[in-house]
Amino acid sequence: MNQLDKELLQIKTKVEEMWTLVDFQLTSGKEALLSSDEELARRVIKSGKKVNAYDIKIDRMCENIFALFNPVAIDLRWVLAILKINSNLERIGDYAESIASMLKEATPPIEPTLLEESRLLKMFEATEAMLRDVRQAFLEENTELARQVIKQDKRLNKIHAKTDKVLMQYFQTNPDNIYQSLKVAGIIRKLERIGDHTTNIAEEIVFYVDAKVVKHKQKKKRNKDKE
Amino acid sequence: MNSVETKDVHLYYGDFHALKGITMAMRKNQVTAFIGPSGCGKSTYLRCFNRMNDLIDGVKIEGDILIDGVDIYKTNIQVDDLRKHVGMVFQKPNPFPKSIFENVAYGLRVNGTKDKQFIEERVERSLQQAALWDEVKDKLKKSAFELSGGQQQRLCIARALAIEPSVLLMDEPASALDPLSTAKIEELIHQLKENYTIVIVTHNMQQAGRVSDHTAFFYLGELVEYAKTKTIFTNPKDQRTQNYITGRFG
Numbered sequence: 001m002n003q004l005d006k007e008l009l010q011i012k013t014k015v016e017e018m019w020t021l022v023d024f025q026l027t028s029g030k031e032a033l034l035s036s037d038e039e040l041a042r043r044v045i046k047s048g049k050k051v052n053a054y055d056i057k058i059d060r061m062c063e064n065i066f067a068l069f070n071p072v073a074i075d076l077r078w079v080l081a082i083l084k085i086n087s088n089l090e091r092i093g094d095y096a097e098s099i100a101s102m103l104k105e106a107t108p109p110i111e112p113t114l115l116e117e118s119r120l121l122k123m124f125e126a127t128e129a130m131l132r133d134v135r136q137a138f139l140e141e142n143t144e145l146a147r148q149v150i151k152q153d154k155r156l157n158k159i160h161a162k163t164d165k166v167l168m169q170y171f172q173t174n175p176d177n178i179y180q181s182l183k184v185a186g187i188i189r190k191l192e193r194i195g196d197h198t199t200n201i202a203e204e205i206v207f208y209v210d211a212k213v214v215k216h217k218q219k220k221k222r223n224k225d226k227e
Numbered sequence: 228m229n230s231v232e233t234k235d236v237h238l239y240y241g242d243f244h245a246l247k248g249i250t251m252a253m254r255k256n257q258v259t260a261f262i263g264p265s266g267c268g269k270s271t272y273l274r275c276f277n278r279m280n281d282l283i284d285g286v287k288i289e290g291d292i293l294i295d296g297v298d299i300y301k302t303n304i305q306v307d308d309l310r311k312h313v314g315m316v317f318q319k320p321n322p323f324p325k326s327i328f329e330n331v332a333y334g335l336r337v338n339g340t341k342d343k344q345f346i347e348e349r350v351e352r353s354l355q356q357a358a359l360w361d362e363v364k365d366k367l368k369k370s371a372f373e374l375s376g377g378q379q380q381r382l383c384i385a386r387a388l389a390i391e392p393s394v395l396l397m398d399e400p401a402s403a404l405d406p407l408s409t410a411k412i413e414e415l416i417h418q419l420k421e422n423y424t425i426v427i428v429t430h431n432m433q434q435a436g437r438v439s440d441h442t443a444f445f446y447l448g449e450l451v452e453y454a455k456t457k458t459i460f461t462n463p464k465d466q467r468t469q470n471y472i473t474g475r476f477g
Binding site for chain 2: 002004005070071072073074075076077211
């Protein structure tokens, strides 16, 4: 293994550590939702600082690679992709942190009918699955799996698109629980954004492994789907 | 339009098959870089373009090599005439033990030019093209050896330009120079391609990336990959190219 490979491996290790932390933030958010565990929500919020530190560290490590090793070809694509994956992971961490804050404010447990009708849990599960799959795709450099993740985002978009209508109906029948339903709407919106960032990561994996740019094509498709 | 074109070129040093069927075309007014590990045949191939291999014992060359459409290995082509069209700059600056002026005027005098004013104008223009005029205009009669290494290399470029070649061959022209002199040579290459077709052999990957429009990767006498430089350095098609440019060869 040459020096560049060693340096790239160190970055990959840092990205994996950051990913573990972001995974924890998202899965704990769901756990906090189900168990009404305020302490867990607090831990999610606290771990945001660690995620930010990883973000800065990985940025700096990539900067050094550019300055000292002049990467080309797959190495160049990998470092470029890592910069974007890092930034997307950091955003996912931010959203997970924000979800934890909203959960705290929503004074759980969330009313069961609201939970059921908003499909919040399904949204959480789908988001978790996407993040899990994209991580596997990253570790295995599996672009087929990455492309599947991109498709999975449609599912989140569909749930999100129906949120307003579903919650309007809920407001009408449960006017005394508007506060919780507003929080649920906010959480769903953030989960949808997590889905978008996860998709971005999947697109970066396709870029660095196959040297193919799929991001604009997918965004065009997504916009069409939303229309 | 292609300036240099080769078809199925094979070169043998005795029994050693040094170039194995190289077919490629270098476009006019563009910079083409040859890269590859030592012994891959890139310099041998470059030297074919001005018939510098002819004098090596046991060399046999097959295939067609065309400069501006003319097959340079046809028997009626005079090597002296060919070298008026194809200039060469070597790895180490090799000025003649003459004055700065006479180094640049040398090719013109050898070719029989006697018009003093013409020679003076051509020397000045060549030195300007080589981005050296401002530094030497007040000491043209001084020995070329008084110049720094980088200046000597630009003097050699001016010497090559004085006979107005259409193709300029450069065999690792900056490998013996410091970073500032290297930057000057690279900047010069960018300017010169407006008027000349440049083919450069380099071991410096970043230099190939910075100066060339197209890059050819050679390995064990074969042309492995030839594409736009941007493509070679971002998404090479052949695994051997990728391994070489990323430093993972072997």
